[in-house]
Amino acid sequence: MQTFIYTAHPVRVVFGTDAWSTLKDEAGLLGVRKVLVLCTPRQRALAQQAVDALAERGVGIYDQAVMHVPVATIRNAQEAVRRERADCIVALGGGSTIGLAKALAIESGLPILAVPSTYSGSEMTSIYGITEDGLKKTGKDARALPRTVIYDPSLTLKLPFDISVVSGMNAIAHAAEGLYAQEGNPVLALMAEEGVRAMANGLRQLGQNANSLAARSACLYGAWLCGMVLAGAGMALHHKLCHTVAGSFDLPHAQTHSIILPHAMAYNASAAPEAMQRIARALGQETVPAARALYDLAQSLGAPMALQDIGMRESDLDRAADIAIATPYWNPRPIEHHGIRTLLQAAFEGRRPT
Ligand code: NAD
Secondary structure (H helix, E strand, C coil), X not given: CCCCCCCCCCCEEEECCCHHHHHHHHHHHCCCCCEEEECCHHHHXXXXXXXXXXXXXXEEEECCCCCCCEHHHHHHHHHHHHHHCCCEEEEEECHHHHHHHHHHHHHHCCCEEEEECCCCCHHHCCEXXXXXXXXXXXXXXXXXCCCEEEECHHHHCCCCHHHHHHHHHHHHHHHHHHCCCCCCCHHXXXXXXXXXXXXXXXXXXXXHCCCCHHHHHHHHHHHHHHHHHXXXXXXXXXXHHHHXXXXXXXXXXXXXXXXXXXXXXXXXXXXXHHHHHHHHHHCXXXXXXXXXXXXXXXXXXXXXCCHHHXXXXXXXXXXXXXXXXXXXXXXXXCCCHHHHHHHHHHHHHCCCCC
8 A cells, every 4th residue: 555645836837849939928827017037148049039029028137047046146136126126037048047036036926937948847846056155055945936837849959969968867867766755656656757758768869860849849848747756756865966966066967967867776776676667667678777777878878977077086085975974864775875985986987887
């Protein structure tokens, strides 16, 4: 007999090619009148298109979103919200831009309309992160959950292939870990397996043709499912480890996820056999251990495979292991220093799990 709790997260989702053209109507449905569009400097031109499409509702752009949501950026963006008297925020971009919108919404209560352009899945969660004095604090707040999400695969066509791959592996990590996380449940398990399947198939198709809208659509659909799993099931070893390693040693977020995922799965394999079966099945590799199938997928797509290739120093591995075990958290297999240090060494070298 199963025992579980399921909490639905109330987000309106509009999905499809050209879904982007509904932006003005969707803002209208929220009953808002003055919309500020957030983006990174790189996505300014797209943000201008959003303001134009919003017509009289589009009051301005704040284009300085950066990775990890520093407090100084939040302060500047708050000033823009006040100046424009905005009553709604459109977050147009990846997890960094959506993260900034979340920080603003927590402080102001303004509704977020998210238009994701990567596969981070952040748009489906109430999880936020804010960086102050070099330390990233994370938490959950219902006000951080977007009210509406518009998924338009055509907006992801310009996401470079290498970033698409690691962003897709980041999404797969949400689903893979959600299959054994403490708050998992049967509904989320269905979403997780389908999310891994859609993302892996989409990424393989992108490998053949990076301009395929069908492939982009599969990836974005997978990102949505994986984001919902992260929102509902929570996290365990893999996400905590990535947070420690990327945060403390200033490594890129999605690349770190992509490299550590197979090793975290190998660590947890014996304690979560059903989850591993589902992951391997979703990858079409039922006879191969899930950890190895994930490693092979990432490698076949040209992803970075070793922490040493993205800036980690071997001399920092001991400290990384110390930090990773310093705060206790739930995981299907107990967290112990020797095992975590061995995992980090394998990820540092980029070894294929056995
Ligand atoms: P990102 O938002 O930092 O984007 C990476 C780069 O890609 C940026 O320069 C951006 O301008 C560019 N870009 C984005 N979309 C593009 C497109 N379609 N075409 C061309 N360029 C594009 O990267 P990310 O991996 O999406 O987000 C990482 C951040 O999100 C991290 O801070 C992470 O902690 C956070 N995150 C949060 C959650 C959550 O639930 N709270 C989940 C996942 C990630």
